Amino acid sequence: MSEAALYGTLGVLLFSLGLYGVIARRLALRKLIAVNVMISGVFLTFIASGTRVSGTPDPVAQAIVLTGIVVTLGGTALGLALIRRIRALTRDSDRYDGAE
């Protein structure tokens, strides 16, 4: 068993856990957090696959994941802003305000 396989599988588990959250959670905020868990899993698997070399790990994998992190950040922030906006517009309904 190699480290790459271990971390790669861990990434798969994170991804699936996040996917379950996206489907099963009702609140938009929790869905967004679940999407972030999914993405973390993808990054973990990607980085792990870049270490399956002798010598220095693949820098391209690291650079692409770094790019992905920033894009995820922008997307998450946009998602949060959308959720806030929706909540402001639908304040009367309890759909986004209520507990699960």
Added chain:
Amino acid sequence: MAGCTGLAVVLASVVWPLPETGPSLAPLVETSLADTGVSSRVTAVLLAFRGYDTLLEVTVLFVAAVAIRSMSSKSAPHPAHVRGRALHALLRLIAPLAILLAAYFVWLGSHAPGGAFQAGAVLGGAGIALALGGVAVLGAVPPTAVRALAALGPGVFVGVGVGGLLADGAFLRYPPEFASLTIFAIEAVLTVSIGLALLLLLGEAWSPAAPGSQEPTDSGDTNGGGRA
């Protein structure tokens, strides 16, 4: 639940038995590293070999900030501001340290892990901490200048790209003798823009008009003040 478990099993059965040694672009990066003028491999990939990715990435960040700005409304709830003398003292300590750390990260990026994104994250994090602590971070800076600064990073990057197109016939090709300097300049400008963009991602909460700020300059915003 069953579906997600099944998916996990299928994906894991693909990832687990992957061969111990896979394809790698590391040797390719290694052979071309000298051309870039930087010795950090990740920085070389980010800003030289895959400059397009990085250009589009900062553009995504900028567009997200613009989109959030366009959605900001007076009726949206403001994030609660936290106040306290201990917090204020801590923030006063953090702010200059963050700027120092960001500058160090930019310098570090040329030969070690570090660079514009790490530095920008530190700057942006400090700015967000200050904003949430009720400090008008950019209180003295006119909004137009803030937006111009946020656009400066992607703008300079595109400018360098077009310059390479005109001078060398390839978009984002850096002049070989100044490659190191060009990369450093791009990183320095990007750091400021990324830090600002991260702050702008907070929406209107960073603005001096937000409730809880020390110097309210705009009396138009009256609601939401009770959240602090």
